[in-house]
Every structure is written in C-alpha cells, then in structure tokens.
Amino acid sequence: MWRAPLCFSALLCGLLSTACDQLLTPNRLGEATLSLGHAQSQQVTQSFTGSWKVEEKPAWLTVAPASGSGNVRFTVTADRTGNTPLAADQATLSGKLALSWTSGTGAAARSGRAVWTVKADQFELRGRIVEPVTVLGQDLQPPQRPAVRADAPAHGVIVKYRAQAPTAAGLTAQTAHGPLAAQRGITRLQAAGVGVRRVQALSERSAALQVSDVAAALSVLRADPAVESAVPNAVLRTQAASERPIRPLARPVEPADQYAPLQWPLRLLGYGAVWRDMEAGAYTRPVTVAVIDSGVRFDHPDLAGRLWGPSEGALDVLPTFLNSAQATDNGDGDGPDRDPTDPRTPGRTLGSHGTHVTGIIAARWGDNGESCAGCSRSGVVGAVSSAAVKVLPIRAIDAQGETDVAQVVTALRYAAGLSVTLDGVTITSPHPAQVINLSLGGEIDAATAQPMCDAVLAASQAGALVVVAAGNGYGSAPYYPAACPAAVAVGSVTLSGASAPRRAVYSSAYPAVQLSAPGGTDPFQEPTTYNGMSWDPQGDGSPERFLDAVISTGWDYVQDRPNYEVESGTSQAAPQVSALAALLLSKGVTTDAPGTLARLVATATDLGAAGRDEAFGFGMINAAAALGAPAVSDTLGLRLQDARGRSFQPPLDAQGSFRAFLGDGSYRAVAGRDLNANGVFGEAGEPGIEKEAVLGPATPVGDLGDLTVQPR
Template sequence: MSRHPASVLLSLLTLALLSGCDLTPATDPPAPAPGPVTPAPTSPAPTTLADRTVPLAQAASATLDVPFSGTWSAVSVPAWLRLSQQAGSGNVAFTVTADRSLATPLAADQQTLSAPMTLSWSSGTGSAARSGTVTWTVTATQYSLTGRVTAPAQAQGNDIGTAAPPTRTDTASLAAAGASGVIVRYRAAAGTLSAQTQVQQVQTQLQAVTRQATRSLTSAGITGQAIRPLSSRSVAVQVNDVPAALAALRADPSVESVTPDVILRAQATAAPVTPTDQYAPLQWAYPLTGYGAVWRDMEGGAYSRAVTVAVIDTGIRFDHPDLKGQLWRPGEGAMDLITETSNGDGDGPDTDPTDPAVTGRSTGSHGTHVTGIIAARWGLNDASCAMCSLTGVVGATRNANVKVLPIRVIDATGNATESDVAVAIRYAAGLPVSVNGVMTRTPHAAQVINLSLGGATSAANAQEMCSAVQEATAAGSLVVAAAGNGYGTLPYYPAACPGAVAVASVTLSGGSAPIRSAFSNAYPQVQLAAPGGADPYTQGTFNGGTLNGQAFPDMILSTSWDYQKNEPNYELEVGTSQASPQVAALAALLLSKGVTTDAAGTLARLNATATDLGAAGRDDQFGYGLINAAAALNAPAVSSGHGLSLQDARGQTFQPALDALGRFQAWLGDGTYRAVAGEDLNGNGIYGESGERRDERTFTLSATQPSVDLGDLQAR
C-alpha cells in the first residue's frame, strides 16, 4: 500500500469525524489552517545483499523486488527455474518461474523441491566499494497424485491346468471352456492279444476303431477334420462343432463314453532366452524391446523364410569373425557404389564394399557396427587375433533366415553424395542401375533397406533420393532411415522422404518407460522409435552393466574394426544410426516368420504393436512409439509382473513406488500426464504394451488442481 502525504491524511481524518450521524454542530472556534508538512524521510537502499529463501508454495512463479543500490547478476540458476531478468542495477527485480517436472526425481517422492541460485553483487566506489555473492534458495511445493494398481486374481499351478471351468456342465459350456474336438471311447474290443501277434493286432484294432468313428460321425452328419487313434478302444476327433459331436456320439450304442478334448495351458511362463556371448549382457537394447521372448520363440524354427536386409552405409568388414556367414559377399550382390576416388579410399564402383583403412583413420567401421546390430553371430567365432573375444556380441535376428547385403556409399571421412545414395537405394531394391557404364542388378533384392545416414537438406534438393525411395517402395522394399542427430526439429533426408520410415532414438530413463534421446530429431515424418542410446555429453548408466569395473554407459555396443591395429573389435556408438537398424531387423523377422508378407503389412504391424510414448497417439518425438518385438512377432510370455508408469506430454517418465497393496503417492509438477498400469509379459519392464492388459488414465495437475486421486487402476 502507498503512503499518503501528511496534509492529505489530515483531510481524510476531518471527513471521518464529520461522518457520524449522531454528532451535533461544532461550537468550538475553527482550527487554524494547517501549515506546510515535511515528508517523512525514507531509508536509503541497502548497499549489500543477503541470503534469503524464495518460497513459491504451489504457485507457478513469484515476482521479487528487493531494494538494493548497486549492480547484480544471476550467475547460477537451476535448470528448472527461469528468471525474467538475469542482471541489472538498482533493486533486484525479476520474476522467477518454475518448471517443476524438470526437477522431479524419477521416483516422484519429493513433496517440496528446493534449489539454490547464486547472485553476485557490487556497490559503491573507491574505499566504499563492496562486492560479494549470495544464495537465494527457491522452494516449490509439488502437486499430489494418489491411487492403487490392482491385478486380476490368477489361478496358481506348477505345470498344467485347464481353462477356467464352466459354470454349467452341459455340452455347450464344456465346449466353450476350450476344446479342439472330442475323445471317443468304444465298448471293449473282442479277443485277446498274444505275444507273437501283438503288434499286428494292435494295428488292426486301431484301424478298426478309426473306421468305426468315421461311420459314427458320418451317420450323424458330422465331418471330422482328423481322426487319431489313441488305443484299441479310443480315438481323438477334431471337429468344429464340439457340442453337436458330443450329442450325436452319445446316442451311438457302441460308444462307451465321449468327452471334449479339452485344451490345457501352461501355468508358468517360459523363460526368456539370455545369450551367453561375452558382451551380450551389455546389449540392453534387446531386452528393452522384448527380444528375450522373441529368441525363445525362434527355437520353434518358424523363422525360415529367406529375407535380405540391405545396409547402405560405409561398407563392411567381411573379415570380422562375428559376421561370418551373415553377409552376401562380392559376387553375391555386395556392391561399392562410391564414384569419388579423391579421398584415397576408393577406386570407383566395384563389387567389393569393404570398408577400407586409409592414412590417419581413427574411427571404426560405421557400416560394420550397423550390420552387427542386425545380424551378429551367436556363439563361438573363429579365432582372429590374440586378444579378440571368442564370442563377442549378438544380433537381433539370431538364427532366423536373414542375411545382410552390404552396399557402400559413405567414404572413410563419413561423407556420401545424394546421387550415390539414390543409386544404392534402387540397386538394393533389385532395380537395374548403371555401374561403370554397365546395367546391373543384385541377385538378392532386399525386402528391407536400412539407411543410417542423412542430412538436413531441403525436400527440393533431396528429390532424387526421394524418387529412389518411392521406386524402391513400389518394388516391394521397406525403406528404413535414421531420423537424424541434430538436437532439433529439422527434417533429415532421406528419412523424411515420402515412403521412408523415419526412426527416432530413445534411451533408458531408469524407470519403466524410456525417454527420447536428446539428440534425436523430432518432426512430423517420424514414424517409430528404437534404442539409440543416451546423449554422449550426459551418458546415462541405467542399464546396470559394468565393464572393467566401471558402470557401462547407455550406448549401443556392436561389431566394428580397429584400423590402428587392423583387427576386429567392438565399439560403443549412439545415434539414430543405431536405432534405425533395430527397426530394420524387426521388419526382417516379421517377414521371415511370415507374420507379414509385404512392406505395407510389415509397417502396419510395426506401428500397431509399438509402445506409445510421450503424448497419447502419434507424435513428432516418438512417432507411433517404441518398437515391441515380442508383440509384433506374437512371442510367448516370459514374465508376469505388474506395475505403473507415468509420463508427461514431453515424454519424461516417472516411477512412483507401489506398496504391498499396490498403493502409490507421487509428487509431481504441473502438467498433463498419462498413467499406465499394466502387466509385463515380455520381461522388458514396460507395463501395458500391445498384447498386455492395461488400464490407462490421463490427468492434469496445476495450482488450481493440486491433487488428483486416480482410484483403482485395474491391469486387466
């Protein structure tokens, strides 16, 4: 409130005295007119600053105006706070605004956030000059979320059990319980079996009971899909209409009994497959996307259809022992299409895309790294050097019938021309191209093409590459490309070409949902996300692995080459270059298993089974979400846990603890969130993915709605 001059204050008091309704006219002589009034002296502004606390409570911001005579500057401000002014002279005046979510810990267990900001100050001149620093501690009260995660009751068992029992005992209910057909037992067969003729007599009786069952079904107008004798008196019959078959066969006087052939189900989940290769425990991207279940599924031998994945990159090291037998070699379609020879690493286009050593080269082989993510061998490798690992790493495709077609377009300095990339895309798709003036085409056209390359060029400049993508798509190839590592929103080409599948990168968060890698470009053409690792400047270590006694960074480990020693090695890399081949590998497995049969169906399956991250639905950061190999390939369950994850609209994830009854309380910042309670069947620690039971809620917290109770979230 402002202060009034004394003369004005006197006038206000006089009016107040005259306002009483029971006062009589004054008889005293009038007071003399007031003389001039001197304003009260004001205190000079302080010439020093002191430590203080700035409480925001539950407000989004607070405005400060601290008297001061001098100059000041905010030299250290926490990342979750923003100041409207960083420096000034005179009063320290600014508005501080909090973005609480940036300071909320993963466990969301801090009711009050607190962080210091440092201000430097100076005042006076000459002998009166003074300076120093102060700490102003900002506190902010978080908003509250409560609820409980509940799971459906489940029957317990060790080995096998039936489906849930029907509520009635009639034939329709029995059939509904789950039966593939009926088991028919006929009245006792005549005669006895001697030792000398036992085999022949059994065979005769099995044939007889099969004919008898055929007659019974035929007379009842029921067609048996298959009849399998079980003994001299019983057969199993597959039928479509179980209730009708039960009723008809029970009316046959030769039938002693007939029952549904009830389907039994395993009560325990299958164990995930864990590779035994030396560095496989450090390859955290595969468990994150459900490959423990996929590799278990592969043991059934269903991944038998031949698929080729073209890796258009720096070429390959054919002599890497962890890639032996996984590649199409020179003479089998492998190709070097680099037209430039001025970099000292090429002799023009030829059929040998070996990634070469050149003078001064210190980087590893990018194309070899990308290829290993897809197809590195499992198990023992050939000995190649004294200190080389005998087993190394593993690739996603394991023993599926998948091979990589190496096509070289990037030189040893990391550069490629758009024209070479365009030719490579067409060549990979099996289209005829001109190489050294001769028309040629690969004998192994790729159903999947991977492009871990790109740049922030314009759509107009990328026209030739985009035309090649469209032609390859029309020829039946699925073109997968890295979305770019530009830390921004610029589209990168060829990923942004119409028809290409642009892949963003995610990394571990420490919680049950991954987050976008800071470097991963976000734009409307992004369709899917896959593990590409943490920002190399902030290297997270959430994967839990150790190497040489140190926490292993959340980076992607794969095959590479040591050009200084000229021997195979294994390197850590991060980027959308590492995310893209994971999508390509999963696409190849969908085709190899026969879940899908063409590029369009494969992309639709990838999108439909992806784990939605960030804002609900497709978004520029994650596309349709993180690839889910187990769901896409209908792999068996390998776990049965339940849990909860929270994500805000920016894709940040939080993991509040559940107590023994599934209850939780989370302390969060303002914003709109998604809470997903669900089961985890593929063992990747992400709850409620495609094919898993889930309960999802959206809620908003703010200063006007500081608490929300979600009630029971039922993962069923």
Template sequence: MAQLRRTASLPAVFSFPPAECRPGSFAVRPGAASWEAMNRRFALSALTLLLTACGQIESAPHLSDRTIDLGTRLSAEVRVPLQGRWEISRVPDWLDVSGRSGTGDIALTVTAHRPNATPAAADQPQLRGVIEVSSTRPDGTVQSTARWTVTADQYRLSGRVTEAPAVGGQDLHLSQTPTPAPQREVRGLIVTYRSAANRDAVLPVRVSAQSTLSAEARQARATLDALGIAPAQRQPLSERSVVLSGLSDVAQAQARLAADPAVLSVTPNVVLHALATPAAPQTATPVVPDDQYAPLQWAFPLMGYGAVWRDMDAGGYTRPVTVAVADSGVRYDHPDLAGQLWTPQEGALDVLSGTDNGDGDGPDRDPTDPSFAGRKTESHGTHVTGIIVARWGQNAPSCAGCSPTGVVGASYKAPIKVLPIRVLDTQGNTDLADVINAVRYAAGLPVKLGEQVYTNPHPAQVLNLSLGGEGISTAEAQPMCDAVAQARERGTLTFAAAGNSGTGQPYYPAACPAAVAVGSVTLTAAGTPTHATYSNHYAQVQLSAPGGSSVLAPTYYAGGTFGGEPFPDDIVSTGWDYQKDEPNYVAMAGTSQATPQVAAVAALLLSKGVTQGPDDTLARLTATSTDLGAPGRDDFYGFGMVNAAAALGAPAVSNTLGVLLSDGQGHTYRPALNALGHFTAYLGEGDYRVLAGRDLDANGLFGEAHEPRSQAAQATLSPAQPQVELGELTVKP
C-alpha cells in the same frame, strides 16, 4: 474476511470473520464502533454475508458424501457435527473405524491396514474404499445416508533384478570417431530431362545419329557441349536422368541447364554423411574377455527379444529375407559375420563413383570397408550390419584377445542375410547420385556404373540407410525420394535414420514420403525408454528404437557394467580395429544405430510370414509399437518404440526372471519386471523379505530352493519411511 468501507452515513468499518461458524449460530466481531451503534439494516446485511461464508456447514441431521485422504498416514480422525443417531453400515476389509454407531456429533478414527488390500502384483499406487454411514430419526427411520471415500497412498519399494556377468575384453571399446559439423558440399549436378530421348542424346554412347534427333534432343546435347562437359563426365542415373561430375563451375552449369527447354529439373549432387553422435567418453578399459558381450546389448530385452528368440526355437521363421545395408561397406573377415552376408559373387556391390574413397578404385563387386595406413574412423557399416545379423555362439578363432563369442544379432535362427552395398567412403560421405544408385540397385533395378550395368540377383525386401544430409531441401532431395518410392513399388521398404542434430530439421532420405524415418530412444536412470536428445524430431518420423545414450545431455549408466565399472547405454555391435587390422566390438550411438533395430524387426515379420510386403509390414510395426510421449503419433517418437515381441506375436514362456516379496503377515507379492529387470512394488506398512530369482517350473514363484536366486534383502515400509530403493539384486546359479 468480509469488509465494508465507511460511507457518508456510516461512522465506522466492521469485519465479520467466518472463524466462529457453528451449526445454528453465528458470530459478529465489531470494528472501531460498538455493535449498539450499528444500523439494524446494516446488521442484517452482515448476517447475510456471514451465513454465506458458513455455507459448508451441514444442516443437522443430514449427512453428505466426503473424501477422507490418509495420504501416507496410518490413520485419521473424523469429526462431523450431527444431531440425532448415526450408524456405519459398511466398512472395507482393509479399514477399521473406532466406532460403528452413536448419538450426536460423529467422532471416530479411521485406520488403514494396507497389506489387506494390496494385490499380488503390487501395482496399485493408491488404495480406495467406501464407508457407508446413515443418520436416523427418533422413530428409527433413516433420515439421510452418505458415502465416505477413503484413499490411502501405498508405500513404494523398488530395485533391479540382474544376472549381469563381469564383462571384459580387449576388443571392445567406445567409438572415438570425431564428428565435426559437416560443411555443405556438392559433386556436380543431377539433370532430369523431359524425355528418355533427350537423356540418350547426351550420353557418351549415342544411340541415334544427329540427323534423327529431335530439335529438343539436339538442344540438350548442345547445352552440355557448350558448357565444356566432356562425355566421360556424363553418366546415366535413371531412365531420364544423368549425373554430371567434375564441373568447374556448378552454379553456372546449373543456371544454363535450368534454362534448357529439354531439361525438366536440375539439382546439385549434394554430399551426404554417415550419422554419428560425438563420441562418449570412455569409461571402461577393456580386458581379456571371460564372457560374451550380449549382456551389454540392452536394446534387445527392451524390445522383447527374449520372447522373440524363444519363438524362433519353436520354428516358423522359414522364409528367406534379404536386408540391404547401404553404408560404408562391411568387413567380410569379421568372424561374428561369417555366413551372414551375401558375397561379392552373390551380388554385393560398391557403388561409389570416385576413386578417392579409401579403396583406390571406383564401382566394383567388392564392398569391403577398406583398411589403409593411418585410418582412424570406425567401420560404420560393419557396426550397423552386426545389429541385424551377428552370429550366435562360438566364432572361428581370429586373433589373440578377440572374444570367442562376441555379440548377437537380432536374426538369431531366422534365414536373414545382409546384402552389403558400399555407398559411404571412409570419411562417412557420399552424394545423392551414389545413394540413388544404391537404392535402385537394392530394389533390383539395373544401374550403370562406369561402363558396366549391374543388376542385383537378390533384390532386398528391406533397405537400411543409416545416413543423411544436413540442410538438403525438398527439391534437392526429390531425385533421391523418387528412387525410394520406386523401390517401394518394387517391394523394398526403406528405413532411414532421422538425424542426430537434435532439431526439428528434416533429414533426407528419411523425410522422403516413401521412406520410414526412425528416431532414437535411450534410457533414463530408472531404465525406462526416453527420447534421445540428439535425435531429430519432425513430422515424417514414424518409429523409434534404441539408438544409445545421449552425449548432448547427462548419460545414465543403466545398461550394464564393463570391467566392474558403469558402461554407457550405447549400442554394442561388430567393428574393426584399423590400427591392428583385426576384428573388434564397438559401442556407438545415434539414429544410425536405431534404424537397423527397426529394419531387423521388419525382416523377421517377413521371415515368419506375419506380413507379406512393405505396406502391411509398416502397418504392423506402427500398430504394435510402444506408444511413448504424447498419445498417438508425435514428432519425437513417431508412433512409438518398436516392440519386437508384440509385432511378432511371441508367446510367453517359463524360465523368466522375477522377484518375490513376502511380509510377516503371510502376504506374498510378485511385482512385474520391465525388460531391464527394474521393478516398483506398491505395498502397505510392514517388514519385507525380498528374493530375486528364476522361475523354472512356471508356477510364478521365483528363487525357490532348486532355482537360481539372489541373497535375500530386507526392507521396512512405514509412514516415516514410505520409499525404499534396494538397488541391484544379483541372481546367481
């Protein structure tokens, strides 16, 4: 409302509401004073203000473009003031108008018949069409034309197609491993000398006589002797580095060594830990199995492995690939890993330098994740290994109640083997020096452990590090990052867990420039991937993959059922029951579980020959990932979630699940299913019959008479009921 306030020359206040606006007219309502008392000049000003307020009035007989938004309504009335004759020349097939021509004001009803415009994929949330209208002069010539855009929101029908069997078993349980916040711990120092001669001078086996040493080398030896560091406490780490252990005062030794001119750098040998989230509450009680646990491995269909495995059936995955898993070791006696691992005689290694690591000895050729009385922790390395190479089909009998088939690994028929390297003790801890040795050994570089030099006979093309350290600085991580870089130069691509603290704090070795940091995704209630809140997010994160449900936020049970109850969206893989000392299967979650998902795809790329080395493999993974979150690379997802089918170029084939919708008007729709069987169909008004099933003959129709199918469901969509959720449609043979 325009308002003029009283001044010295005006005796009253007048208001001019725009409510009376009509073509060719105006209205003025007086305030406290009468119209006759108003100054003529002021009246003209008021008229100007009023006409401004009425600026949306169309000047007869001209028409203008407009939008008619039906929303979820079936129809809407249209009123347009007009002088002269008008005519509608074009109306989309899915719209009706109550009149096509007339004289004077346009008054008509627009009605939508949405099924007439709904595509077969039922994937358009909104319909849009254009009505063309024109006005004419008395002599019949066109005066003006306009385009009226009509929009109509579609109704939504959603559900999920599933073939989930009744899964149960005595040997599957949720990980209950306690994961208290680790305290910072160091195990001595890593010293890098300015020359190899300086390093050689301080080693237990001295290659040069005292008289032939340079002054700097003699100083290097003297510094360690003065600190009381015995020769047995000095072990070579790389060409110019040694690791010093058993120090009584690490801080004092670090200060003395930093002042030594023979020393380039000295860093604490910081303890790293296995990355695992706090255990999720157990929601299902295992029973005697009646089927394998693959239906609970939701990560594989989410990444497109159905197509990848069909691609393997056609051949092409012929190149042998070694994936080194530097972790807590592995259980060679797990039947689901039989024949999938390099053995101790073939290069497997335990690099742990201490003897208090659970197996009672130091470095040797046995990387078994050991059993001992009272052990309660899970076999982290066995779980990670199974994600990559667990066997398919029947396993050798192992124990009463053990699943005869268990889980599947990503590798399927590809000639991929895991090289176990034990670098985590039974508490999930290690230190920088041991990790450096593991990385170097994996890449085929010689490492000296104790008095023996070990060289890997099967250098790995891919290295998985599901471990990391909290609060390690860039400087402290540098020796480890150097090892990762050296490994990459030799053809080993390292994938490392991004961390599970849910912060922006970088974790090492994931944040090393030559490593690939892997974040974790989990599922929403709709079955779509989303960033797991426990997964660290920082600039070095390059890729993400399914790592399991978040226990730091509400968990959605969209991945399957177990024993008739919802099962959390964790990652199910091979494990070991240390109380019974027998194989089992465990559900875990964390970036430790996401990392081998990516390592497996990298190995498959190399096996198929899609890529040849570290650089093109990483480029292929990032280029074909599913971009989630902000467009392009972001700190939460990196370049996106790894997509195995896209990376490997797997072809589409038949024998797929789908859903068929039909209404009483002869319309048929085939909405797409996502990897977990969820669908959303955008449809028009009507009654629908919904049938889920398999398409065995590649004709795009699901659940025909000769095909597995669900019971038919019914749904009605209308303005009064614009959304219907059907729930699960279970396909049966």
C-alpha cells in the same frame, strides 16, 4: 539474525516467512525465505537504496532481471518438470538464492551477500495399481484342473420292465438279491453267462444291475419281451468350471556370447521371448536386408555366413572420386566393383560404420573360433539369430564417412532389384532386398533431396521397405532421405532409469518420424548407465559401468583386426527396425512392405504424448508383440511419462499405491504387466490400463484412483 521484510507482488510478506513488523532498513539486504506454493511465477519486491545482483540460484528457478539499482524487484519462475527427479519423490523443490549488494557512499558505504531460501511445492499425482480382488487363506483349496480322461465304461445297466408284464406286478417283492423282477432278470443273465454283482432298485419297475459284461447284458435284456428298455448305466462327471487356464511362462533365451549381456537394446525390445519363439522353427522364409552404408568387413568372424558376398550381389557403387575437387579417393583406390569392403586407409582410426550396423542385424551366435590373439571368440549376437535372413552389403559411403545424393540413388535402386548402370555396365542385384537400411542422411532441403525421394519411392514400389535413420540433429529440422514420404524414418530412444524409455537428446524430431528404436544415449552430453552392466574395456581388471550405448561388430583399423565397438545414434536405431521387419517377413507374420509397416506401427509402444508425435512417431518397436512371442515374465508395474516424453518412476508401496510429485503438464500413467521381460509395463499384447491427468496451479492434485490390471 536480522531479516529484511520481503514481499511477493502487492501481497506484503504474504508468501514470506520473515516478520513484517521488523524495523525497515532499506540500505542492506538480509536473509529471507521465498515460497511460491503452487504458483508458477511471482514478483518479488523489497525496499532498497543500493545496487544488487543475483549471484546464485537453483537450477529450477529463473530470475528476471538478475540485477538492478534501488528497490529489489524481480520475477521468479519455477521450472518444476525439468528438475523433477526420476523417482518423483520430492514434494517441494528447495534451493538458495544469493544476492550481492552495495549501498551508501564514503564512510557510509556497505556491501554484503544475502542468501534467501526459495521453495516451490510440486503438484501431486496419485493412484493405486490393483489386480482383481483375491481372497487368501491357508485352508483354501485352489480349483484343480480335471485330468483329461477317455470316456469311462458304463457302471452296468439299467433295466425297466413293462407295466403290464407278468413280472411287473411283483417288482417290489423282495428276494435276497433285490426286487423279484430284477431277480428274474438275473436268472436270465446268469443263464447267458453274464455275472451280476449288485442290484439297486430304482422304482417299482426299474433297477440298476452291476454286471460283468455290459454289452452282453444289454443284448440279453433287450431280447426279453417283458423289458421295456435296457440302457447302460453311463458315467457322469461334475461340471464345475476349472480355474482359468494358466499358460506356463516360457524361459527367455539368454545368449552365451561374450558381450551379449551388454546388448540391452535387444532385451528392451523383448528378444529373449522372440528367440524362444524362434526355436519352434517358423522363421524359414528367406529375407534379404540391404545395408547401404560404408561397406562391411567380410573378414569379421562374427559376420561369417551372414552376408551375400562379392559373387552373390554385394556391390560398391562409389566412383574413385566423389567430386573433382576431392584430394583423396573413396578409400579403396578404385571405382564401382563387386567388393564393398570398408577399406583400411592411412591414418584411419575410426571404426567401420557399416560393419557396426550390419552386426546389429545379423551377427552370428556362438563360438566363431579364434581369429586373433586377444580377440573374442563369440562377441555379440544379431537380432535375427537363426532366422533365414542375410545382409546384402552395398558400399555408398567413402572412408571419410561421406557420400552424395547420386550415390544413394544408385544404391537404393540396386538394392531393390532395379537395374543400374555403373561405368557403362548395366547390372541388377540377384538378391533384391525386401528391407533396405540406410543409416545415413543430411539436413538438406526437400528440393535437393527430391532425387533420393524418387529413388525411395521406386524402391518401395518394387516391394522394399525402406528404413532410414531420422538424424542426429539435436533439433527439429528434417533429415533426408528419412523425411521422404515413402521412407520409414526412425528416431532413437535410450534408457531413462524408469519403465518407459525416453527420446535420446540427439534424435531429430519432426513430423516424418514414424517409429523409434534403441539407439543409445549421447556419450558426451548424457553419459547414462541405467543398463546396470559393467565391462572392462582396458582389460586391466578395473571394471566400469557400461554406457547406455550400442555395442556391435567393428574393425580396429590401427591394428587391422576385428573388434567390437560402442556407438550411439539413429544409425544404431534404424537397423533395429530393419531386423524386426525382416523377422516379420521370415516368420510369415507379414508378406509385403505395407503389411510389415502396419504391423510395426500396430504393436509399437506409444511413448510421450498419446498417439503419434514428432519425437517417437507411433512409438518404440516391440519385437515380442510384433512376432507374437510367448510370455517369459509376468510382473506388474507402472509406466509414467509427460507429454514431452520425460519418464518418471515413483515407488509403489505394499498396496500398489503411488504418489508422484511432478511439475505442471500433461501425464500418461500406464499400469500393466510385463510379459516379455523388458521392464516396460502395459505394451501391446500385455494387459494394462491407461489414464491421463493434467497438473498445474488450477489442479495441484490429480487422483487416478484404482488402475485395475487384468491377469494375462
């Protein structure tokens, strides 16, 4: 097949597999192969007399311009990183570039389609994960831990006679029982009723005697004027150090509730270890978490006993109508009162947002009893489990999912224990919250948000940690009240298929973001199922892969009964942080809001670029590390991310070596252990080592060498 000469820039056919000595026919385009090597972009030129247009190209390649007349001339640019597979195992990106063309006129008119193969070499990052050198052999006996024993009794006595004693001169004279002097000692001991089993000469003046009663023997011998000293023949032991103490692994707690296997966010945060730690009974300090939201369904069986009720401080702050132009009321037909139930309204089909958020924190464990036909008896579990944590529901969002700044201000002040006035009545919460959760917000300017920021500050000064969803804006615009200086803005991460989670595509990224937590994937743009679980939502025996989203308590308003709903968003990430903050306070790891935030930050898993960044803040919270939970696993692995938070998982060979073929950019490789069974290696409290590398045309290969991970 004829192949046209094709050139990159001024290097005639230098990066081209076609021959340059073929006949030049500029009135048609033929097949060719373009190879960028490690270059990011190159100009492509070919002589031509007609018109041409790029009809098809690989996703990793941009072509500009994409059409023209006369000579084919365009620049190709490779986006390697955005198209690197999860396993980073493709050394070369390859694809097809198709051009349609026409040339000539009349009888000489021609047209056709040329397909060019385009290739770009990936950059390489390599290294090896190793443990301290271990020598193996079938005939090796590992060091044994010595048994813990009480001090053993002496094996007898050692007697030493004076140099001038009459018996000393004849000490070396032998009798049937040993040295003569010792024989005289035996005579004295036997006369006192002390049996002597064995005599061992030690020197000219001393001997060791095995006796039936050490204390009595010492008394007799020390009373003899010829004896210089008599001491016990004490027991000594070897002083070789035993092997490094190996702390046994605890067994992670796995809830038996029906939908608990679908709750991957709790596993990702290491809660199997936390719940085992909880069995020791230390989580006894009472903590209140205020959930400012759409209200809650008190009649959901999976929340029974976990909420402060209408007579215990629960509150609905909403006026009947949020504004004078509103056509419908807030959903419950009345104004502020003590009943923050998320109401059923005509035609309502969406579930209860506040009930979903509350269940993430505090859903019951175990059998809830039968609530309705076909309803789960156990459902899901809440992160706080049996800890002394209760939720204070405050309704500030109406049945349409809306609220305003004024309602949030009132709710914040009330939640923190500050007095508020509703319909002329001043009230104060009987259960001021140590943690306040707001899974709400809006893309408003700072001036408009100032009243909310003032309320957040007042709540903080009253002692509350104010945790707020960072927003689902798919961009970098701040959301308020999350962006208020005194708030803790929480972004969302989701599973990536690699060890390191990634930022959820919807999660707003801006400087105020402090922490991140699992909020799930976008079910429409990125419906991933990396959690590996299956479910049967239709109940027809046709299971399907479970979406990487968050399942929690909900309400079916069509049938008016409890259910369990799957949602994603920073609304689901924020209560993960609120729950962990409450547990820190309940266990007594921290005692106030500043200390709690500091602990959350110090133990967070740094993701993306090193240090705090706009996407992840200080990192993803780590419940097991924050609460000092016991190790429940001990596996070795690699966590690899670029500066934008994209995750990769190159395979390790039998020697622990890896080769990752990546795009240009900065990379962080963490080799470490996973002690909390969440699949993320080298987190806070886990042995690990981190190295960084920059890859690009100037440094196409990065060698990290050995990454040595110490034992736990």
